[in-house]
Amino acid sequence: MKKSLSIFWNHTKGSMRDLAPIVIVIAFFEFVVLRQVPDGLVGILLGVVLVVIGLTFFIYGLELALFPIGDALAVALAQKGSVFWLLIFAFSLGFGTTIAEPALTAIASEAGQIAADAGAIADNDEARDRYVLGLRLTVALSVGTALVLGVLRIIFGWSLPLMIISGYVLVVAMTAIAPADIIGVAYDSGGVTTSTVTVPLVTALGVGLASSLRDRNPMTDGFGLIAFASLTPMIFVMAYGGIIQWI
Amino acid sequence: MIVSSVTTIVATGTDVLPIVIFIFLFQTLVIRKPIPNFKRLLAGLGFVIVGLGLFLIGLEQALFPLGREMAAQLTSPEALVGGGTRDWTSYLWVYAFALAIGFATTIAEPALLAVSMKAHDVSGGAIHVWGLRVAVALGVAVGVALGTYRIITGTPLQYFIMAAYLVVVIQTILAPKLIIALAYDSGGVTTSTVTVPLITALGLGLAETIPGRSPLLDGFGLVAFASVFPIIAVLTYAQLSEQLDKRAARRRKIQERDDPILVEED
Numbered sequence: 462m463k464k465s466l467s468i469f470w471n472h473t474k475g476s477m478r479d480l481a482p483i484v485i486v487i488a489f490f491e492f493v494v495l496r497q498v499p500d501g502l503v504g505i506l507l508g509v510v511l512v513v514i515g516l517t518f519f520i521y522g523l524e525l526a527l528f529p530i531g532d533a534l535a536v537a538l539a540q541k542g543s544v545f546w547l548l549i550f551a552f553s554l555g556f557g558t559t560i561a562e563p564a565l566t567a568i569a570s571e572a573g574q575i576a577a578d579a580g581a582i583a584d585n586d587e588a589r590d591r592y593v594l595g596l597r598l599t600v601a602l603s604v605g606t607a608l609v610l611g612v613l614r615i616i617f618g619w620s621l622p623l624m625i626i627s628g629y630v631l632v633v634a635m636t637a638i639a640p641a642d643i644i645g646v647a648y649d650s651g652g653v654t655t656s657t658v659t660v661p662l663v664t665a666l667g668v669g670l671a672s673s674l675r676d677r678n679p680m681t682d683g684f685g686l687i688a689f690a691s692l693t694p695m696i697f698v699m700a701y702g703g704i705i706q707w708i
Numbered sequence: 709m710i711v712s713s714v715t716t717i718v719a720t721g722t723d724v725l726p727i728v729i730f731i732f733l734f735q736t737l738v739i740r741k742p743i744p745n746f747k748r749l750l751a752g753l754g755f756v757i758v759g760l761g762l763f764l765i766g767l768e769q770a771l772f773p774l775g776r777e778m779a780a781q782l783t784s785p786e787a788l789v790g791g792g793t794r795d796w797t798s799y800l801w802v803y804a805f806a807l808a809i810g811f812a813t814t815i816a817e818p819a820l821l822a823v824s825m826k827a828h829d830v831s832g833g834a835i836h837v838w839g840l841r842v843a844v845a846l847g848v849a850v851g852v853a854l855g856t857y858r859i860i861t862g863t864p865l866q867y868f869i870m871a872a873y874l875v876v877v878i879q880t881i882l883a884p885k886l887i888i889a890l891a892y893d894s895g896g897v898t899t900s901t902v903t904v905p906l907i908t909a910l911g912l913g914l915a916e917t918i919p920g921r922s923p924l925l926d927g928f929g930l931v932a933f934a935s936v937f938p939i940i941a942v943l944t945y946a947q948l949s950e951q952l953d954k955r956a957a958r959r960r961k962i963q964e965r966d967d968p969i970l971v972e973e974d
Contacts, residue, residue: 482812508770518759526752537739622880629873648932652899660819679830684889691896
C-alpha cells in the first residue's frame, strides 16, 4: 500500500511538472500583458487540480492497461502467424476508434454546414446528415486503411520515408485540384484522428509487432503507424469533397 | 459542476468502451487464449477512463475558457502594439502567445508523453523522454507562431506547408535512420486533446478580427502547421545529438591517444 502510494505521488509530481508551463504561460499573459485578474479564480484553480489528478490517473492506467493490451495483442497475432487476421485487426482498430471519435463528429458537422453554404449539397437536414455521415465514414475508412498499410509495411519492411513522402506529394497534388472549401477541413481531419486513447494502443501494436518479427527493429520499423493515420485522412477527405462536387 | 463531471466521465467511457469490447472479442474469438492479468487490465482501464474524464473536465473548467478568452483579447484591436499603423509587426504579443501556448500545451499532451515513454523503452534509453518532448514542443511553438503570421499576412497555406514538406524530405535523407519513423509519428501525436482546442481558438479569433480574412478559409490550418513542424524539430534534434555524440567520441579518441596506458590496453 505504501509503495503504491509513493508511485502515485511520483506520478502526481510528474503531472504537475507537465502542466506547469501552461499555468505559467496563462498567468504571465493574464497578469503581465493583459493586466487583469480572471473571473472565478477559485473555479479555475479547482480545474487545474482536476487536470493534475486526471493526468496522473491516465498515465497510471496507460502503463497498467493500454500498453500491455496493445503489446499482448500484437505478440499473440504475430505468433498465430496469420497475416489475414492481423490486417483485419488493424483495419477494425483504425475504423472503430475513429468512427466514435467525438472530435471527428464535431468537425464533420461543421464541414456539413460549410458544404451546404457553399452550395455543394442541398441545404436541408437530410442532405446534410448524409454528407456528415459520409465524411465520418470516409475518415474512419482512411484510418483503417492507414493501419493496414502501416502493418503491411512492418511485415514486409517497405521504406517508410518513401511511402510518407509519396503521400505528401499526393496531398499537395490533390490540394491543387480539390474544392477550396474542403481543404481546411481535410488538413484538420488528419489531426483529429489520433486521439489520446488511440495513440498508445496503436504505438504499442506497431512496436510489439516489430519486436516479435525476426529481422525487424522495433525502433525503425515499429513507429510510423501514427504517421500513416494522420496522412491518409487528408487524401481521402479531399477525394470525398471532389467526388461530392462532381456528382 | 458535479452533473457535468459525471456526464464527461460517462462520455469518456462510451468513447473507450467500443475499443475495449472489440479488443476483448478479438482476444476470445480469434486468439482464443485467456487474457493475462485480466483484473489488472480492468483496473488500468478504469484509471484511463476516470483519468481522461477528470483531465477533460479540468480543461473545460479552467484552461480552455481562459485560453479562448485570452486569444480573443490578444487579437482584438486594443491589444495591438504601436497603435495606429496596422501591419504584421503590430501583432507581436500574438506571436509571443502562439509560441508560448504551442510549447506549453504540447508538454501537457498525454499522447506525446505515451509515445516518448515507449520510444525511451524501445531505444534502450538512447532517446530521452524530455529531450523528445521538448523538441516536439519547440516544433509546435514555431509552427503555431508561423501559422499566426500566415493568417495575419494572408499568405496561402499551401506555400508554407509545401516548403515545410521539402525541408522534411531533405532532412530525411540526412538524419540518422533510427529516428525517422518516430519523427514522422510525432507530427500526428501533437495534435490531440490539449493543443487543438486552444490553437483553433487562436486561429479563429485572428481570422475574425483581421479585415479581409474568412474564418472558414483562414481560421483552419494551424493544426496543419502544428503537425509538420514537430517532424522538422525532431529530425533536427536527432541530427544535433548525433553531431554532439560524434564530437564527444572524437575527443575521447584524442584523449586515448595522449594517454599511453590506454593505448596499450587497446
